[in-house]
Amino acid sequence: MKKINNTLILITGILLFLVSYNFDQQASLFFKYAKFAFLDFVLGVITNFGIVVVVMLLIPSVIFYKKNKKIMYLLWLAFFISIIVAFIIKLIVLRQRPIDTFTYPFTNVLNYSFPSMHAMAIFSLLPLLVKHLPKQKHLWIGFGLLAVFSRIYFGFHFLSDVVFGALAGYFIEDYLLKLYEKKKYGSKQI
Numbered sequence: 001m002k003k004i005n006n007t008l009i010l011i012t013g014i015l016l017f018l019v020s021y022n023f024d025q026q027a028s029l030f031f032k033y034a035k036f037a038f039l040d041f042v043l044g045v046i047t048n049f050g051i052v053v054v055v056m057l058l059i060p061s062v063i064f065y066k067k068n069k070k071i072m073y074l075l076w077l078a079f080f081i082s083i084i085v086a087f088i089i090k091l092i093v094l095r096q097r098p099i100d101t102f103t104y105p106f107t108n109v110l111n112y113s114f115p116s117m118h119a120m121a122i123f124s125l126l127p128l129l130v131k132h133l134p135k136q137k138h139l140w141i142g143f144g145l146l147a148v149f150s151r152i153y154f155g156f157h158f159l160s161d162v163v164f165g166a167l168a169g170y171f172i173e174d175y176l177l178k179l180y181e182k183k184k185y186g187s188k189q190i
Helices: 002-022 024-033 037-046 049-067 069-093 117-132 134-153 159-185
Strands: none
Touching: 002 024, 002 159, 024 134, 024 159, 037 049, 037 069, 037 134, 049 069, 049 134, 069 117, 069 134, 069 159, 117 134, 134 159
């Protein structure tokens, strides 16, 4: 059943990416002119990568440190792999952002749009958080969706950047979870 679900997620994700790519310009134009003071404030806080790291990585790390250190290490591994993969893809694709943004002093790679590093990092953490902290799953999913939406809302990313980043991040963590469970349970079916 899990294989069918991942296949369905992959097919749906690819289709969503292809559709979103066709609506990149329209979505960017819409959010360029559709601004709301409340959303500007809330999403302005959530879009900060430091806040994302605290909520999606550091707070769960403290919880996992007490419960299961191996899961905490897996969380950090997924985070770092997603950041590295996002950097590599950004260097290959070199897609400009929808709006002119500030320039980072040490590296220009952060100034490229595709894929959304926020989306890739967040969605590389979500499967593990939802599985191992199920009581807070709505918090993780809600915060993650708001954070990636904020990237489109403020014009830092095209819709397809976020969709691809989310899809890639999800499969990074899914693969790491499979490796972890295979090692933990041997060759038994999970």
